Amino acid sequence: MTQTDKQYDLGQLKNIASQVRRDIVRMVHACQSGHPGGSLGCTDVVVSLYFELMKIEEEKEENGFLKFSREGRGEDLFFLSNGHISPLFYSVLARRGYFGMEELSTFRKINSRLQGHPATHEGLPGIRIASGSLGQGLSVAAGAAYAKKLRGEDRKVYVLMGDGEQQEGQIWEAVQFAAHHRLDNLIAIIDWNGQQIDGPTETVMSNKDLGAKYQAFGWETVKLANGNDMQLTVYALKEAGEKAGQGRPVVVLMKTEMGFGVDYMMGTHKWHGAAPNDEQLEVALLQLPATFGDY
Amino acid sequence: MKKYSFTEKKDTRSGFGAGMAELGKTNPNVVALCADLVASLKLDAFIKNDPQRFVQCGIAEANMIGVAAGLALSGYIPYATTFANFGSSRVYDQIRQSVAYSGTNVKIAVSHAGLTLGEDGATHQILEDIAMMRAMPEMTVINPCDFNQTKAATIAIADYDGPVYLRFGRPTVPVFTDPDQPFEIGKAWLVNEGADVSIFATGHLVWEAILAGEILAQEGIDAEIINLHTIKPLDEQAILQSARKTGCVVTAEEHQLNGGLGDAVCQVLSRHLPTPVEMIGVNNSFGESGTPAELMKKYGLDAATIVKAAKKVIQKRK
Numbered sequence: 001m002t003q004t005d006k007q008y009d010l011g012q013l014k015n016i017a018s019q020v021r022r023d024i025v026r027m028v029h030a031c032q033s034g035h036p037g038g039s040l041g042c043t044d045v046v047v048s049l050y051f052e053l054m055k056i057e058e059e060k061e062e063n064g065f066l067k068f069s070r071e072g073r074g075e076d077l078f079f080l081s082n083g084h085i086s087p088l089f090y091s092v093l094a095r096r097g098y099f100g101m102e103e104l105s106t107f108r109k110i111n112s113r114l115q116g117h118p119a120t121h122e123g124l125p126g127i128r129i130a131s132g133s134l135g136q137g138l139s140v141a142a143g144a145a146y147a148k149k150l151r152g153e154d155r156k157v158y159v160l161m162g163d164g165e166q167q168e169g170q171i172w173e174a175v176q177f178a179a180h181h182r183l184d185n186l187i188a189i190i191d192w193n194g195q196q197i198d199g200p201t202e203t204v205m206s207n208k209d210l211g212a213k214y215q216a217f218g219w220e221t222v223k224l225a226n227g228n229d230m231q232l233t234v235y236a237l238k239e240a241g242e243k244a245g246q247g248r249p250v251v252v253l254m255k256t257e258m259g260f261g262v263d264y265m266m267g268t269h270k271w272h273g274a275a276p277n278d279e280q281l282e283v284a285l286l287q288l289p290a291t292f293g294d295y
Numbered sequence: 296m297k298k299y300s301f302t303e304k305k306d307t308r309s310g311f312g313a314g315m316a317e318l319g320k321t322n323p324n325v326v327a328l329c330a331d332l333v334a335s336l337k338l339d340a341f342i343k344n345d346p347q348r349f350v351q352c353g354i355a356e357a358n359m360i361g362v363a364a365g366l367a368l369s370g371y372i373p374y375a376t377t378f379a380n381f382g383s384s385r386v387y388d389q390i391r392q393s394v395a396y397s398g399t400n401v402k403i404a405v406s407h408a409g410l411t412l413g414e415d416g417a418t419h420q421i422l423e424d425i426a427m428m429r430a431m432p433e434m435t436v437i438n439p440c441d442f443n444q445t446k447a448a449t450i451a452i453a454d455y456d457g458p459v460y461l462r463f464g465r466p467t468v469p470v471f472t473d474p475d476q477p478f479e480i481g482k483a484w485l486v487n488e489g490a491d492v493s494i495f496a497t498g499h500l501v502w503e504a505i506l507a508g509e510i511l512a513q514e515g516i517d518a519e520i521i522n523l524h525t526i527k528p529l530d531e532q533a534i535l536q537s538a539r540k541t542g543c544v545v546t547a548e549e550h551q552l553n554g555g556l557g558d559a560v561c562q563v564l565s566r567h568l569p570t571p572v573e574m575i576g577v578n579n580s581f582g583e584s585g586t587p588a589e590l591m592k593k594y595g596l597d598a599a600t601i602v603k604a605a606k607k608v609i610q611k612r613k
Contacts, residue, residue, distance in 0.1 A: 070368050072369075073369075073370070119396065119397075120398055121397075129393060130392050130393070130397045132392070133391075133392045136361050136393050137361075139361020139365065140393055142362050142365060143361060143365020143366045143368075143373075144368065145365070146362065147369030147371055150326075150348075151369075170357040170361070173355035174358045174362075176353070177352060177353070177355065177362065180353070
């Protein structure tokens, strides 16, 4: 394994995020389905993880794509629990070099490896577990973190969840499990955008003080006031990394704006699971500079 | 009728525990998870051998399945253990998404399946789990018949790379199979060769089928008895070969008639060799409290019922 020698500067991370956001709106437009809102809101944190924070295998296959092993020994791992923001995941994986960018155009279409929700079933490199039915990712990540502990590996396991997803009972089973087993190599990130399909989380099923709940279970917490500010996001993830390794799992409470980067998708839950039409796509793309070229 | 005898009775869950104890010493990748039922699952020896490879999950089965999936994708061979009810119906979606669809190498090993859990009653007596697990793509379903076969199956599935649902029980039952038997997933075991009627049985009903075979033999009926320990993938060749010879079939299982072994056998027969079948199982009802023996008798899961069914189905033979 070769340590990544390429350290991206802030401007570079922002440029990647802009291109990923373009990919997201183009992908959901092309198939007229999918979940742009949460994908756009979480773009900065997932880009930060894959292009700055995480140590991943940099060696390449003969075809030029990154070598991918599901086990990920010696690597930091990322799990997406709120699988509906798959367009973001796919774009980042393609841009990071796991598979060809042209494949993004197959998203949600028949015979594609880019299923509506992430799946291992079609063998898409970069995906380690299926997700979509909510509430399961934290348990899987805890299992992977446990495995790294068993092997004496000094790498981290990240998992991204939704705030609506915190309503699932299994989440709290996993929260108590991770604290009990002192999985301090586990870093959970909650996308606290305050929106879910039926409306604002406060009115659907209030989360109240998530941080206090995690603390009461024995977790370390890191607050990220604006998960759509790339610099703050990188800082918060680094802070989480520093708090790891001290006997407690860490959760990053990340405030984001659903639909961030596309003005008409922000401040509403209406774009949670709806695709833009041709006109709306044009408006969105005008707001998102093509920094690396479209797929 | 081939003679089967036993010198002792043991619970199949202890066969699982013995298998795990052996795996603990022979396969460093095997880890065990349990949801607060260590003594019931007979995991003490495994844990004593290497406490590091045991993961206590508490009374939180959904999380246990996810943790097992995470361990499996990291290269371990996790056995997620609890009662059959809590390892199937309670966590079906977790198994579906994080195990079967994701192709993680998780062994769901569950005890106290069926009526013979006994006094705890219907809340705990799962009789639908074979149907659920059979319906799930990519899932292998195994229901061994005694201590030795359960031990052999427990060890054998570690060498198979894929999800498995291994179902066993609580009561002590005769130990009548070979302690050194090879266990091949999906390969039926011909318990007794016969010509007049085929009895396909699984789990605790295999011994009852042997008892039934002895009674039938006294009446001049030559029963073929086949142990279908693997319900999925099903040994279609063995079923067809036997049904072709005898021309009539009895199925027997400690499970609902809907969706169980009987349905699986009928599916094979109706497609390839339509044959009269009598099915023995629980008929669209929940269980209740009682001793295992009382329950098996009341719900007609015993040798006497198999004998009756065999005579009935022979009459239907063309």
